[in-house]
Amino acid sequence: MSPNPGLLKLDLAIRGVSLDQSLRNRRDLFHEPSVRGPIARCLELVLPGEVLVSAPADEAFTADSPYRLTQDAKGFYLETDGERSEVGIVAPPSYYRKKTRAGTPMWRVGSSYGPYIAINPASRCAFSARGSHCRFCDVSNQGVDRTEPISVEDVVETVRAAFADGAIEFVYLHIGYIEGDDSGVQFIEPYVRAIKRHFDTLVAVQLQPPREDRWIDHLYAIGVDAVSYSIQIHDEHLLAEMCAGRVEQVGRQRYYDALAHAASIFPNGTVWSDLIIGLEPAESTQSGIDTLVAMGVLPVLSVFRPLSDIDLRDHPMPSIEDVAPVFTHLFKRVLEAGINMNWVRDLSFAVTPFEARFFADSDTPIPSGLGPLYRSKLGNMAVRNLSKLRRRLRVRQVSDSYGSSNL
Numbered sequence: 001m002s003p004n005p006g007l008l009k010l011d012l013a014i015r016g017v018s019l020d021q022s023l024r025n026r027r028d029l030f031h032e033p034s035v036r037g038p039i040a041r042c043l044e045l046v047l048p049g050e051v052l053v054s055a056p057a058d059e060a061f062t063a064d065s066p067y068r069l070t071q072d073a074k075g076f077y078l079e080t081d082g083e084r085s086e087v088g089i090v091a092p093p094s095y096y097r098k099k100t101r102a103g104t105p106m107w108r109v110g111s112s113y114g115p116y117i118a119i120n121p122a123s124r125c126a127f128s129a130r131g132s133h134c135r136f137c138d139v140s141n142q143g144v145d146r147t148e149p150i151s152v153e154d155v156v157e158t159v160r161a162a163f164a165d166g167a168i169e170f171v172y173l174h175i176g177y178i179e180g181d182d183s184g185v186q187f188i189e190p191y192v193r194a195i196k197r198h199f200d201t202l203v204a205v206q207l208q209p210p211r212e213d214r215w216i217d218h219l220y221a222i223g224v225d226a227v228s229y230s231i232q233i234h235d236e237h238l239l240a241e242m243c244a245g246r247v248e249q250v251g252r253q254r255y256y257d258a259l260a261h262a263a264s265i266f267p268n269g270t271v272w273s274d275l276i277i278g279l280e281p282a283e284s285t286q287s288g289i290d291t292l293v294a295m296g297v298l299p300v301l302s303v304f305r306p307l308s309d310i311d312l313r314d315h316p317m318p319s320i321e322d323v324a325p326v327f328t329h330l331f332k333r334v335l336e337a338g339i340n341m342n343w344v345r346d347l348s349f350a351v352t353p354f355e356a357r358f359f360a361d362s363d364t365p366i367p368s369g370l371g372p373l374y375r376s377k378l379g380n381m382a383v384r385n386l387s388k389l390r391r392r393l394r395v396r397q398v399s400d401s402y403g404s405s406n407l
């Protein structure tokens with residue numbers, strides 16, 4: 001039993017949720033337009049405490065899950081050990097069913113995750129083309145059938161449709177590795193400029209570090225609001241083993257140097273780095289957190305998932321006992337360093353420092369601005385403050401669900 005929404009999110013991300021018989025064939029609830037493997041069939045749930053989680057829901061993956069999703073005429077429920085709690089389901093956005101004027105299906109252009117649309121406009125990652133891709137990567141496989149980048153027009157049309165849905169608040173552009181001194185800054189520039197010209201929105205960008213800092217300054221100058229050069233794995237030997245391209249083409253130290261430079265010019269809390277939890281010892285992830293925080297960079301932890309189309313598909317999932325202390329450490333360190341946790345806060349498939357407050361120990365006071373701390377059992381959790389997030393994310397109404405399921 002998970003004692004709070006943070007633990008519940010982690011446990012669901014690791015163990016998934018099984019579906020009641022009546023929900024098994026409800027494709028209208030799932031976000032992944034192209035089912036690439038068992039674990040790719042995920043549900044976006046809103047847990048008590050306004051915590052978003054992307055929970056695997058395929059039977060092959062969730063056979064041993066203690067969590068079960070059920071539905072009655074009033075709502076959706078997460079049940080475990082005879083207790084149940086109301087949850088929301090974030091409906092897949094309607095733009096997934098549309099095409100751009102050029103005929104490109106919009107689900108191929110962007111994917112919605114909580115409050116943002118993620119777009120990778122590039123063709124295949126250059127690490128992947130060299131056979132030195134990251135071994136946990138599925139992104140490198142996604143562009144296999146795309147020899148040309150997605151056009152700026154297709155991106156603008158898709159972002160417009162996503163905003164028209166009312167479900168997103170900002171745009172996240174991410175690319176793998178593009179060879180050259182700028183590592184793709186000039187490639188991504190027309191997309192950033194077009195989005196900034198057409199929409200009053202924030203743009204976050206993730207790419208590999210450029211050789212020279214002036215390209216980081218350039219990203220800031222063209223209007224990028226937040227940037228990430230994600231190191232993913234802190235341990236240098238494991239990084240070399242799992243991400244040969246990053247080490248050989250860019251160099252591990254360059255990630256940290258670029259992050260430090262970015263943190264010196266972008267606003268507090270808008271430079272972040274992902275660390276994957278479960279691929280290296282917990283102490284190593286904690287050491288990575290310390291390194292990032294010391295340079296003013298926000299660490300964001302994502303739990304490793306053995307997707308069926310990645311090299312590490314047989315790698316074991318981490319246990320919640322192993323990873324929970326890392327989140328306690330994350331919250332403590334970010335709080336002590338005074339890094340703003342509010343910019344990057346609601347991610348469905350990663351745990352942000354903002355959400356890591358649920359793991360705070362009794363020695364760490366929670367600033368009032370960071371919201372309530374839940375320590376009660378799942379069955380006793382009040383479903384509070386869901387209405388705001390429900391409205392924003394268009395959490396599925398039961399009447400919609402009954403309609404689409406022909407019940």
Ligand code: SF4
Binds near residue numbers: 125138139
């Ligand atoms: S940099 Fe690594 S994780 Fe990113 S797309 Fe390339 S291979 Fe995948």
